[in-house]
Amino acid sequence: MNRPRILAVVLALLGVQLSWLIAPAYACGCGAMIPQASQRISVASEQSVLRWDGRQEQIVMRLTVGGDARDAAWIMPVPHRATVELGDPALFDQLNQAIAPVHRTRYHFWPKNGDWPFDSHDTVGAAAPPPAAAGVGVVGRQRLGPFDVARLTATDPAALDTWLRGHGFTFPARLRTALQPYVDRHWEYVAVRLAPKASHAPLQGALDPLHLTFAADGPVYPMRLSRLASLPQSLGLYVLAAHRMQTRTSIGGLQPEVAFAGRLDRPAGALGRLAAGTPYLTALTQQFPDPRRISGDHELRRAPVDTPVQHVIYDDRLREAAGVPAWLLTVGGGLLLLVTAVALLVVRRARRPVTPPPPVQPPPPFSPSAPLG
Incomplete structure (x- = not known):
């Protein structure tokens, strides 16, 4: 497999991992989808943005749904009276671009798998509503x-059940219990009836974003209703504020992780309008292996420091000089110097003159007159 193909596969896998990390939140954490009886609906992904300016909260959310339901209801509790309008779909594209990982080139000296000589050549193949x-x-x-939006107050979940049934929707009894803490705290509700453009077509794909605005004593993201889910849930949340934000607790899930944190550099368009006065973006992700342990709503607070966080994708490259691997030049050059030095030493020794040995002196002649010991 050649290097461009390896790089393309790695980048594709990293892109898939990041999109799963930030964009989808398989928990409809901020509310509850209620389809007609005998019909099914699933929230394939949920993207939510929470903006907090110190006194007012805004939530923009976009749901991608599937199933065979031709209409459905969505209920979201809010701490105070809310206004509702359609959001701008371009907002989420801009957010995805804002938190996109940066690419940096990282050079290495010694060859790794995929570099010569370790590279491989293998290939891998609407009727009038009834009275309240x-x-x-x-x-x-x-x-x-496509939304029929009703802003409601309720003094007890049973009354809310009666209202929903009167408008053609079934209110599960277990959801009635989950709403009781909101009733006790005198929260209000945004009930949304979702209907496709074609009267007999099922709800499919990404829905138009909804933009809610309400007063709040502190930033809160409603999550309590997700405890009704039977499968593990995931949450991805963008938070716009004056500083980096964090959750107060994990509310029964794994510890939230920061996928991105940083000040936005003069954003334009939908993101620029929403981020005016709240330029710090924090992207949080969290897993809920057992949704039954979800104990409440996410309350957010300012983080101790505004430390920026951004994912980095490193493009590893072998250091080269004029197209030749640097390690080969270094090692080859060292070997060449060593061979040259040895050759010079041999040649020098071969050219050195040889000194002849001294002549052998004959022994002195024997004299018979010499006295014997």
Whole structure:
């Protein structure tokens, strides 16, 4: 497999991992989808942005749904009265670009797998609604694109159940129990009826974003209703504020992780309008292996420091000089110098003159007159 193909595969895998890390939140954490009886609906992904300016909270969310349901309801608790409008889909494209990993080239000296000489050559192949039930107040109702939005108050979950049934939706009994803490704290509700453009077509694909604005004593992201899920859940949340933000607790899930943190550099368009006055973006991700352990809503607070966080994708390259690996030049050059030095030494020794040995002196002649010891 050649180097360009290896690099393309690695980058593709990293891109898939990042998109799974940030974009999808398989928990409909901020509310509950309620389809018609005998119909099914699933939230394939949920992208949410929470903006907090110190007194007011805004949540923009876009759901991607699947299943055979032709319409459904979505219920979201809010701490105070909310206004609802359609959001700009371009917002999420800009956010994905803002948190995209940076690419940096990292050079290495010694060859690795894939570099010569270790490279491989193998290949891998709407009727009028009924009157409100007692205990339910309809603050307002509006049509926003494919959404029929009702802003409600309720004094008890049973009354809210009656209202939903009167509008053609089934309210599961277990959700009635989950809503009780919101009723006790006098929260209000945004009920959304989702209907496709074709009356007999099922709800499929990405829905238009909804933009909610409400007063709040502190930034909060409703998550309690996700405890009703039967499968492990994931959450991905963008937070816009004046500083880096973090959750107060893990509310029964794994510890939240920061996928991105940093100040936005003069964003334009939908992101620029939403981030005005709240230029610090924090992208949080969290896993909930056992949704039944979700104990409440996510409350957010300022992090101790505004340390930036951004994923980096390193493009590893073998250091070269004029197209030749540097290690080969270094090692080859060292070997060449050594061979040259040895050759010079041999030649020098061969040219050195040889000194002849001294002549052998004959022994002195024998004299018979010499006295014997």
